[in-house]
Amino acid sequence: MRILVTGGAGFIGSHxxxxxxxxxxxxxxxDDLSSGRLTRLDPRVAAHRASVADPGALAAVVARVRPQLICHLAAQIDVRASVADPAGDAQTNVIGTINVLEAARVAGARVLFASTGxxxxxxxxxxxxxxxQRPEPEAPYGTAKYCAEQYIGxxxxxxxTTHSVLRLGNVYGPRQDPAGEAGVVAIFCGKAMREERPVIYGDGTQTRDYVYVGDVATAFLAAADSSIAGVWNIGTGVETSILTLADVIGQVTGRSIEPEFGPARPGELRRSALDVARVAGQLGWKAATSLSEGVASTFAWVRDGGPDR
Incomplete structure (x- = not known):
């Protein structure tokens, strides 16, 4: 199959x-390389520097590649940036997705869209x-992702068409840029290696569904091999608190994790976990990596200096 991955030089895209x-x-x-790095890519991958927000450049790349499948991962992913600049967030996450859909229509390609759970x-x-569950996002980022889903439908x-949506949990693993909430596993692993105290914002009881990046990749492969149009949660179904995550990292690394506590971030979601019964039933997919296994892999990557490959 000929495949084009938008945002393919990023953390998830390169995997x-x-x-x-x-x-x-x-x-x-x-990839526009605003956060992606070409050094993450296998030398066999043909890389094109362009933005999904530029319809002309995007169309030219799609015409050259002639993909049968487009995995659309290019996005503005910073929730705080979306609050500061909702129009800029929408330009990438909504208009960019519309541009991808139009380019895919002309090329006759199917689209798999990386949304947020x-x-x-x-x-x-x-x-x-x-x-x-009725979506009620708390930030422009989630609103833009949901809007993009509506254009796919x-x-x-x-x-x-049979375009599909994969709603991702909190993805973690090697090559993750350790910035912001989404990078908490990599951040805490880095703190553990340097024997520094990580900061927990709030009381640490807030929960997330942490899913390993390798499992996310296999979910995309399963969706690529399916001919149905679907909307699927991609997670573990397990609710893990920040305090529990810190304990797991301490156990895996053999380092004592004694966090500092800062004020809770305004508007932060208290609880999150994804029901994954639908993707298991329709695609036969299930996350295979336990949190301790994924943390061990991430810590080994951080310990080795965070290599791109």
Whole structure:
């Protein structure tokens, strides 16, 4: 299969390109390199520097690659940045997705869209949250992702396509940029290695669904091999508190983790976990990496200096 991965030089995208290459697919990457790095990519990957927010440049790359599948991971992912600049967030996450859908329509390609599970369902959601839970995002980032999902559904109704949505939990693992809430595993592993005290914002009882990046890659492969249009949560179904995460990191690394506590971040979601029954039933996918195994892999990567490959 010929595959184009937008945002493919990023943390998740580079793992996904590796997974497709490993099974013999032909992979190209489109990335504006605002946060992605070409050194994360296998030399066999054809890389094109362009933004999904630039419809002309995007269309030119798609015409050159002629993909059968586009995995759309390019995004503005910083929740705090979305609050500071909601229009800029929407330009990338909404208009960029519309541009991808139009380029895919012209090329006759199917789209798999990386959405969010953690920032979508809201503070009053039933835990674990299934895909039928009414989205009530707390920030422009989640709102933009949900809006993009609506355009994907519209494309399926309007053009008879089978584009699909993967709502990701809190993804972690090697190559993760240790900045912001989404990078808490890498941040805490770095603190453990340097024997520094990590900062927990709030009381540490807030929960997330931490899913290992290698498992996310296999979820995309399963969706790529399916012919159905779906919306699937990609997580573990397990609710893990920040305090529990710190304990696991301490056990895995053999380092004493004694966190400092700072004020809770305004608007931070208290609880989040994803119901993964639908993806198990429809795609036969289930996360295979335990939190301790994933933390061990991440810590080994941090200990080795955080190599891109």
């Amino acid at each position: 996904l390109t590796d997974a497709f290459l490993a099974r013999g697919d032909e992979v190209a990457v489109l 953690g920032a979508l369902y809201g503070k009053d959601a039933v835990i674990p949250s299934d895909e039928d 519209l494309s399926n109704r309007l053009h008879g």
